[in-house]
Amino acid sequence: MLKHFHQWKNPLHFPARSRISASLSSLIFTKSSVSTAELYDEPTTPSAVPNPTDTVREIIYGLRSFGLRRFLGGDYFRTVVLTLDWPQVDQIIDVLRVESPEFAVGFFHLLKDWYRFRHSRVSWFVVSHLLAGERRFKELQLVIKQMVEEEGSGSAPSLCELLLNNFRVWDSNILVWDILGFTYSRYGMVEDALFVLAKMKDLNINASIQTYNSLLYNLRHTETMWDVHNEIKVSGTPQNEYTHSILIDGLCEQSRLQDAVSFLQNAEGKDTGFSIVSFNTIISRFCKLGFVDVAKSFFCMMLKCGLVPDSYSYNILIHGLCVAGSMEEALEFKNDMENHGVEPDIVTYRILAKGFRLLGFMSGAWKVIQDMLLKGVNPDLLTYTILICGHCQIGNIDEGLKLREEMLSRGFHLSIISYSVLLSSLCKIARAEEALELLYEMEAVGLKPDTITYSILIHGLCKKGEVQRAIQLFEEMCSRRIFPNYFTHGSMLLGLCKTGNILEARKYFDNLIASDSGDDIVLYNIMLDGYVKLGNIAEAVQLYKQLTEKEITPSIVTFNTLIHGFCKNNKLGEARSLLDTIKLHQLVPSAVTYTTLMNAYCEVGDMQGMLELLQEMEEKAVMPTHITYTVVIKGLCKQWKLRESVQLLEGMHAKGLTPDQITYNTIIQCFCKASDTTKACQLHNEMLLHNLQPTPVTYNVLINGLCVHGDLMDADRLLLSLVNRKINLTKIAYTTIVKAHCAKGDVSRAVIFFRQMVEKGFKTSIRDYSAVINRLCKRCLINEAKHFFCMMLSDGISPDQEICEVMLNAFHREGDLESVFELLAEMIKFGLFPD
Template identity: 65%
Template sequence: MLNKWNSPHLRIKRQILFSASSLIFSKPTVSVAKLDTHEPTIFTTSISPNDPNPSDPVREIVANLIKLGFRRFIGENYVRNFDDLRLNESQVDRIIYCLRTESPEIAVPFFQWLRSEYGFKHSRYSSFVVSHVLAGRKRFKELRFVLEQMLQEEGSESAPSLCELLLKSFRDWESNSEVWDMLAFVYSRSEMVHDALFVLAKMKDLNLKASIQTYNSLLYNLRYTDIMWDIYHEIKVNATPQSVYTNSILIDGLSQQSRLQDAVSFLRETAGEEFGPSVVSFNSIMSRCCKLGFAETAKALVCMMLKYGLHPDAYSYNIIIHGLCVAGSMEEALEFTNDMQKHGVEPDTLTYRILAKGFHLLGQMTGAWKIIEKMLVKGFNPDLVTYTVLICGHCKIGNIEEGLRLRDEMLSLGIQLNAILYTVLLSCLCKSGQVDEALRLFYEMEAAGLKADLVTYSILIHGLCKQEKVEKAIQLYYEMCSKRICPNSFAHSAILLGLCENEMMSEARKYFDTLTMSDLTRDIILYNIMIDQYVKVGNIGEALQLYNQLIEKRITPSIVTFNSLIYGICRNGKVTEARRWLLENITLHGLEPSAVTYTILMNAYCEEGNMHCLFELLEEMRAKAIGPTHITYTVVIKGLCKQWKLHEAVQLLEDMYAEGLIPDQITYNTIIQCFCKSKDIRKAFQLHEEMLLHKLEPTPITYNILINGLCLYGDLKDADGLMFSLQKHNISLTKVAYTTIIKAHCVKGDVHKAVVFFRHMVEKGLEISIRDYSSVINRLCKRCLISEAKSFFCMMLSDGYRPDQEICEVICNAFHRGGDISSTCELAAGMIKAGLVPDRIMRKC
């Protein structure tokens, strides 16, 4: 097995990596014989407590320490005198060396006391002396601490000099091997791996054995490299007893390197060893499998675990459940949860959190709630992470009410929302148009001590601008700037769009000029917004002026820039010039026209009735592999309908579905209207049914077209039936549908039906004006339905509408023509009383 992992190829790689530092274990380091020529630096002074020569301060201090003991020695009276001694590094080295031989139990506290109380920086020599004392007494925790302090001061690449000191001055000391081993271990734990390898190489020269803890630490640091196999080889060669962690570290390393087959092979080959496959090792491989998207492979490894007599723990199951959730296999994840319980492993908080997040990712918040309910039944309280998953999920599907309810629940449980949750809720509120509530939440966030960032401010500014609250948006913008939060393009464009959409073009231009002239931004998005808005209001001159400005500033235009300009040129009726822009300017800037570019030009040709150029552009798109959109096809269908090529239009509709494009309501409305005009009402309703089959909800305009078609070219009874059916199913209708059928009934002389639908229109809350009443009365009068007109006039008065001059004259003239002089005079008198002037006929009467 070891030969397999030490192939020539891998060994060459390792030699290249470490040849410069000579740390490969197979190569000898500095000769031990050569180092033996250096005389070790040692102290031979032996001091007795009754030494008669107290003139040497070192002798005096050592004698007093041994005589008084450490605690009495550091008493207040003596310490005052000790401060005056001002011992240097060499003197302290002598004291500690003497104490090590005479009274080792005092050497360590004295060493620590000098460092902690006086901030004394001990030499390497003193640190190693104390290290040997601690190693001899098996106080390895303190030994590690002393060496860690020394290495913090020495830093990286200090191993050669420290090893030389150990060789020169401590070669034959008791517990020397333990100090060497701990030094290598501490280097490794401090992530000074090259130094640790150097120490290990020196230990090999001295025939000193490293502990498995040291080897494991190095294995862990080198687990992402091939060098780990050198360490593993040394463990095997030295017959160092392995720990439960050794193989687990190797398998984790292979897993993290995505060498999953190698990891499984190593797992199988170590099955017969004392520390063979473990649950931890399996978990490492399964975790990596799931991260790489191999959830099924991870599931198979669970069976392998059971084969080796190992039982998956909660962490094992959570790994698989998480992998299945990420893959969208929620049913399998739930089955695995049930299997977990069958094997006596109870789901923990993490299990429920993973499942809830899985449902959230799929937008299935009902499933998420069921998981939370199970969690509560088990006695687990939802934490911040769980609430974050739920709130984000509800906000993602637009259920802001539930998101706010959960936020209130969190606060009642004493769980403080974080900035991310507030931002999610703010975003959802702004999208749903509840900007005032979003502002209230924003101030609550600040009151809780959470700082709003650029994203939070940008969301609010954008939301306020969409709700036409531009002044408040600008106020927030300046507040953001005052907090030294630099606004980005999103914030600038939100304010700019808000000003433009509120018909504040002059203010928008001033704001835009402030940004561009001060070079605060060179963002093409801002130019695109202004150019597009100028085009929409018909000011193509200003749009072209801005285009020239961005060219002068060497700001690269985007295809959106050209699309807006081409649309504006087409609106001015200059389609030929617009097409020239397509051929010249776009290609000049290295851009490719998009489907939108071609669709704008095709629509312009369609309005002109130039189907030849329209189809020419369509072929050009296909030649350039630019896929037409459903809007492109809608334009073509509109053109075909204008030429009454209905069969071709329907065929193109079918072609759209064949190409994977979904027609929208506008596409269907275009064809339906054309079939209604051609008096083929049956085909129009077939297309309506086709919309429903494709789960495409007809719009009120669709029904306006169908009702108008039935009224003009079909049966009025069918129009009535359709209206009543739509009302019964609470399908939204516009005022146009009602006025169309009312007009039709007036023309047919069915005043009763006209009044019924007029009443429905009023009851639906649609906006009614005096003109609507006047229109009906006028039609009734023209058909000499005087009594019906009079009844409708009275209904208008009872509804609280004051008649105007025109309507009074229309009905008075109708009364006069019908010989109803008394009604004419009565109405004329009423007009005079209301301040209206009767016309000549009424005055004559």
């Protein structure tokens, strides 16, 4: 397989060198060696040294007389080293290696390290052979690594030629060949490594299994891996467990899992047998693909084969279970790990904490941390980061900030990720000032805010309406030469539009266009949306024309925004025509496109147009969303097609779409108006069965329906049960039932619910009392009306002219002159005068 690498593509050729004089032969000991003259084939500059023979003699004499470090650190050598060339240094090392290999190696290193002398290839190889001869493997690997790094990729042909021609008779030559091949492979120069192995094969030199394994690892993504494996078998080089593990990993990397499993099974009975590393590789791959159950079966097989899983084995499986959401089983494996004497490490606890975070169960994450602390394992920076991200993810920013305090007290500095997450969470809940304090804290601990950090803050300030402060931060960002990206510009533009400051937004947008930063369709879409929300469809259309003139490709969001704008302005013809324009731009209308149009047709009562759009949507294979179906249900309800609306609701569940509260509220309200409160209540119960929490609007609709079209006692029972269950209600629920009891003449019940409303903290107004008193007076319940009037005064609410007139008229009709005079006196006190 390796033979074709003899014909190296584009080999590096170096010019032949003049051979150095052999006049120094008297200085070289009689021990048989390869002379420097024979070895040398590199460029030199002989003219740089007038008398090289004298210089080399003096250096060798000095080294022998004064010792290595003393002589090399002396004034003479510091002067002469500037004139040394490769042939001279090669001669010195060749003399020293015969006398003392240690001396030669020391001279080589000190000359390189102290004087930054760039040695010849001859010197590199001489020193390599000396280290190999003394079995100083670590130093040998380091020297060859440095030589390979210096020579670079594609240097194998010339280095092999030098080794082949000039070092073949050296006793340690075989080891140098092997380490050279290993080094090329280790540092990713695969073609060089293959060339070296091809040369070694020609010389009948077997590479070590370490070299083969390194090469296999680099080739595990390719079919060439098997060619190398065949070479290993042909050479008779004993394989080890890592050889098989690399091959299995390669099959997994090539998505050949079945072959990997077969290879693992065939390993039984061979010299290497099964290995933990091989099992770990397969378990890891199955976990990554989401087949955790299959991974568990291999974990059990590993135990049956007599292999003891290590912490890495457990961590792989625990991670796979966490990703799959099987936290309970992940914890069981962690306990099993401890029962088998394998101590969970920081990675184990970190995986579990992250698993709970991904599911939003921060209480579980905290239990993991507590267990971790009890075992004497301290949380690291990454663990804290996971916890902070988790708390922020579920909206518990205060807990995230507490963790930050704990980190600082333990001497940890937050990472830029932790700060960014905290900043983003604070901005989302409009706590921009605290976010700014964190920005300054980041700078104090030496972290430099980047574009993303500033963009988060700018977006948060704009969202809060503090656009001026956002502009100041933007200017500060630019002054620090942190250049904004389109997200930063988008945040600024979005903030200006949201605050309704459309003129400032347009000015900012125009500046971006002038500076060639505004040719992003996202920025155009933000500006278009700003105009549409203010109802200025004319400016939106003008801006759309501008982007088409500049040949900026619109997105489906662009068209959806324009369609919404036309629909909002009751221009359904223009909105409908945009569907054809979308197709001209080779875009596909989305569910939002169709739903927006359908809702507009529904609002004007054009049910036929709405259903035609739904049909077109289905023909174009655009999947309707739950919002689409809600619009259709609203249209059916408007036509009192209640049966069809319920069927469509059931069809949504059948298609895997989950109706939301708005969907149910629409149908419930329709049934209430149709006096079918029984069906309305059934739909409410259906919501609960589908784990859909009704909203306050749901209960307002139900209570109103029961009050108007059903049994008032049922309305009472519903409201009281909601209060007992601590369901959040709005003031409307109470005022509805109070008015209903007033209309029925049951003042005592009205008073009870009115008082409950006050106790719940809802603020009462003159309008609330006026509504009740008007109803009571109309039913001639004067005493009850007087009761509520007194309640109003005791609550500190001053009567107005209208309510007093209503009461006066009621007293007149009853002939209660005494009450008339009393009320007139009260009116004068409040500065009111009867007509």
